[in-house]
Amino acid sequence: MAVRKKSIRNIASKNNFRIVDLRFRMKNVLIVYGIACLFYACSNVEAINFVKKGEAEDSKKNYRAALEDYDKAIKLDPDYVIAYTDRGATRQEMKDYQGAKQDFDKAIEINPNFANSYVGRGSLEEDMNNHKDALNDYNKAIELKPDYAPAYNNRGMLEDGNKDYKDALSDLFKAIKLNPNYRIAYSNRALIYIHGHDYVTAIQDCQTAIQLDPNDAISYCHLGDAYYGLKSYALAIDNYDEAIKLDPYATLAYENRGFVKYLLNEYTDAIKDYSKAIELDSTEPIPYYNTGLAEFKLKNYERAIQNYNKSIKLDPVFTYAYYNRGRTESAMKKYNDAIVDFGKAIELDSTDMDSYNNRAYAKMKLGDKNGCCLDLNQAIRLGSEYAKDSLKKYCQ
DSSP: OEEEEEEEEEEEOTTSSOEEEEEEEEEEEOOOGGGHHHHSOOOOHHHHHHHHHHHHHHHTTOHHHHHHHHHHHHHHOTTOHHHHHHHHHHHHHTTOHHHHHHHHHHHHHHOTTOHHHHHHHHHHHHHTTOHHHHHHHHHHHHHHOTTOHHHHHHHHHHHHHTTOHHHHHHHHHHHHHHOTTOHHHHHHHHHHHHHTTOHHHHHHHHHHHHHHOTTOHHHHHHHHHHHHHTTOHHHHHHHHHHHHHHOTTOHHHHHHHHHHHHHTTOHHHHHHHHHHHHHHOTTOHHHHHHHHHHHHHTTOHHHHHHHHHHHHHHOTTOHHHHHHHHHHHHHTTOHHHHHHHHHHHHHHOTTOHHHHHHHHHHHHHTTOHHHHHHHHHHHHHTTOHHHHHHHHHHOO
């Protein structure tokens, strides 16, 4: 059964000194096999044992082995709700969303009053960007089981994703009140405090989570995020190091450690961390994008372009990637290509004065004075002081 857990990802912005926080979710499987005999007549002990084995394999990320065990449990007991719910969570980890949906739906069909299945399906709906359906499932779980802390945790994370931080905090406080030893809720509440720039309180929640589980890699990652917010970069790196030591597959720890190293002008080491993140998950556009920024700093322009290309392929509306590919092409004196990319960035964000400024420069280099001046005037209308000086220099 999937319990919502989020982490933040730091990405360098197009101007290389701001950041954008993006959310990435990690599921924590809640061991629920002990509940089976409380809700159902457990006539088949062998089926229960297969579910236990499946949960053990899932916790080690041996997802295919876990599926085989759940399949055996279901074959022995076709109405075993826990087996469907757990198999749905494992399929969700494997991004088999259709299969996961079928399992959660089947679990709810067998017993429409089992709150755990609604929480699992809600988590899946979030991954499928069906936030309204996810909210309905979490609300249903709370209606069925008002003291079910994971439902409040997951609903809080959904609200956090919608930037409804007040309600998110309220749900996380409720989850912790129901279960004062709920490590995941402390870690997630820390994330919300980070979003509110309350880094000191976030650190306190992370420390509580780590006291409850010293092997909690994600809370160490959040500690790194909080210390980053305080500009305590050495402490941030120390905590990302600890997260990676505890979980060598902690993709975000590599990404965010790389970002801090980038801020410290350690571009080669930053690229190594981004490369590790890509090795672990090649479907995310941001590590490629950040690699491009670091390669640009090292004047490895061809490599920068290659990474921006990969980022854009994964996210065709990634405005910053077009902008920075344009900057790189301009540095390579490929002004026609640069103009196309700045134009795409403007198409995606018509308020982007930096793209107008940079496109104006590229047009000026190609002798298009009229086009240059039109772009500079638009940049001025958007509030660019830099464009005023450029207009005086090139257009008068």
